[in-house]
Amino acid sequence: MGGVLERRPPGAGYARVAPMTDVQKELRDEVAERITARGLLDAYGIRYRPGGGRNELSAKECPSRSDHSSPSFRFNEKKKLWRCWSCNTSGDVFAFVAALEGLDCTRDFAQVLARAAEIAGVTPATLPPAERAQRITALRQGRAAREQAQRELAEREDAMAIRRATAYWNSLSVRHPLGERYLEGRGIVDVADTRGRVRFDRTDAPGHDHWSSNGAPALALHDLRGRGISGVVRRRLPEVVARDPRGVKAPSLTGCRSSGTMAYALDEIETERDVIVAEGIVDTITALVAWPQAVVLGANGTGPLPRLIEEIAKRVVRAGCRMFLVPHADERRQGEIAMAAGIERAIHAGLRLGYDVIIVDFGTEKDLNDAWCTGWRFL
Ligand SMILES: [Zn+2]
Structure with missing residues (x-):
């Protein structure tokens, strides 16, 4: 071994950034002082109004999207910090300029600073106003084109997921001894009562995931826009989990959607039929048996639950029916928190708590399936 350590060249993506000079630092501080949120928004032709929080x-x-359905972009005039609640992006005045100019705020900071200095009126404009206006138009058009391309890609991916998930779902069995035995252990004795809403995975299904198994109970995931079955969720059987432990007990079909409504679709909500909202595959299957006449909509995990409850609530209001929420306790209280957020949205949509949005009470049982197994019945 020699005494000299070899320096390795920086890896790909590493950008060498020249340290800021004192002059640059002074300019940066002056720009930060003089630039205003309104000046920035005006400079990029973004329409705004006072609102959101204080100042x-x-x-x-926002810097990355032109088409938010609600004013989710906020710029604090006093702190000179911004945030887009939809895109989950935030930053200071320089990050704002960088994002709109398509620059990297660290690597291209000299350019960002120069542009910000012009907007702040610290340095004279380098481009005549007409040329500047043209440049901003081009920037906005570029962003609109990117957004359009993203939307088209998402549509194509959705169409593919729907084709695939539908074919898969249609190839699953409605009876399976292994799967039925598992469900019997969870107190669900006659799966035929669910009229094909519960099916069983099979290894010869098209696009089968090798880590699922014959007999795994499955539910279809319905697209929220009413375009069909866009995913399938399977409950892995305990003996399969024992052989091949993975974090996920109820994986969704690879290459397809993992959220949507399990069991029923949103457009099946109708007058005179109660709507049951459950979370997780086992509780959703149990709900199908516990409320055989109802429209059962399951959320795949707590994450999508608030948004799902909101979508369901809007339709429940229109149909004039009732919505029952099935609580699902867990140690981290994620279920409770998600449901509380959902209830808030349901009330906002026009439902009244205790009247047309009802929380099902299981006493001390942690979820519907536990309650069902100990003899709880909805009366
Ligand atoms: Zn945004």
Whole structure:
């Protein structure tokens, strides 16, 4: 071994950033002092109005999207910090300029600073106003084209997921001794009562995931926009989990959607039929048996639950029926928190708690399946 350590060249993606000079630092501080949120928004033609929190301006447009349905972009005039609640992006005035100019705030900081200095009026404009306006138009058009391309890609992916998940779902069995034995252990004795809403995985299904197994109970996931079955969730059988332990007990079909409504679709909500909202595959299957006449909609995990409850609530209001929420306790209280957020949205949509949105009470049982196994019945 020699005494000299070899220096390895920086890896790909590493950008060498020149340290800021004192002059640059002074300029940066002056720009930060003089630039305003309104000046920035005006410079990029973003329409805004006072709103959101204290000292905040709000807009439906943010550095990365021009088409938010609500004013999720906020710019705090006092702190000179912004955030888009939809995109989950945030930053200071320089990050704002960088994002809109398509620059990297660290690597291209000299350019970002120069542009910010112009907007702040610290340095004279380098481009004549007409040329500047043209440049901003081009920037906005570029962003609109990117958004359009993203939307088209998402549509193509959705169409593919729906084709695949539908074919898969249609190839599953409605009876299976292994799967039925598992469900019997969870107190669900006659799966035929679910009229094909519960099916069983089979290894010869098209696009089968090798780590699922014959007999794994499965539910279809319905697209929220009513375009069909866009995913399938399977409950892995305990003996399969024992052989091949993975974090996920109820994986969704690879290459397809993992959220949506399990069991029933949103457009099946109708007048005179109660709607049951459950979380997790086992509780959703149990709900199908516990409320054989109802429209049962399951959330795949607590994450999508608030949004799902909101979508369901809007349709429940229109149909004039009732919504029952099935609580699902867990140690981290994620289920409770998600359901509370969902209830808030349901009330906002026009439902009244205790009247047309009802929380099912299991006493001390942690979820519907536990309650069902100990003899709880909905009366
Ligand atoms: Zn945004």
